[in-house]
Amino acid sequence: MSSTRKRQKALKNLRSSADRLWNDQQEILDRANHVAREASLQLGEYTKEEVVPRVRIATKNASDTVAKVSARNLANVKVAGEQAKSKFNSDVLPAIGGGLASAAGAVGLSDNKTVKTAISKVSPKAAKKQSHVGTYVAFATAAAALVGIGYAVWQTFRADDELWISEDEIDTAPTV
Template sequence: MSLSRKRRKELTKLRKSADELWGHQQQVMDHANAVAREAGRQAGNLTREEVVPRVREGYEHYVLPGVHGAQDLAADVRRRLVGEVLPGIGNGLGTAIGSVMSVGDIARDARVRAALNRFQFQKPVVAEKKSAGAGTYIALGIGIAAAVGVAYAVWQTFRADDELWVADDEFDALSGKAEA
């Protein structure tokens, strides 16, 4: 394809502008990288000089006393558990085991077996549950009817019935009589 001289000049000019723009963009990117490196270096300095000492001070002031308190509490619990609770459990456990063994000895004693053989054990008699009879259903029906009647009477008493009450002045106006 052949281009006119005018078009070639325009394309050459456009190519030069694009190359110039590309160079400017490269300079801007280099400058942005330099600024980012300096910002990272300053952030590291700030962290080293300001943040780390404050974090260390907060740790020593707030966290470390709590840790030492928890360690002291754990040591006290351990000391009491080993010194007071476990010996008590051991004594109680020995007493319980001794009691169980003595009950076993008593159960094996011939005199106790002879006394138990004298008793005749019977199964307990469990009374059978009776079903509801006709009287129960009649009483239940009468109770429900009475409750419904009471509910209806209360409803009749408290319902808003504006037609039952007529004011005197309305009655006089309807009947055509004048008030004195």
């Protein structure tokens, strides 16, 4: 099949138009790549000049703030620790010493030199103090603990044969 001259000429014009279009597109893509490279370089420069210093300043300010808050909190923790230590020494230790002295007196160990020394270390000094509700609560708690321990010891060592039910009693038990 042969094509006519007119058709061949039209195909030749179409091919040359397609080639021109292809070359134009290649030029446009080259220019777009050039613009993208330049934009990337400019963005890098802008980042170095503007963004990085601002980030450094912000992180320095944040770290300074954290350091200040941490130092303030550390001071608060130290104060709270000193208060807790003071309360423990003034309220809890005397209550424990008093409870131990009472328990030692009840058991008959209060004449022992070692027990006296140990109790004197935790007992309050000979300073005149007001009574506080916390002291009474501590004494009551210590007394309740001693009673509980005594009861547990008594339950452990008592002989109670009626706690166990033999198998014969289960078999002969009346059913209802």
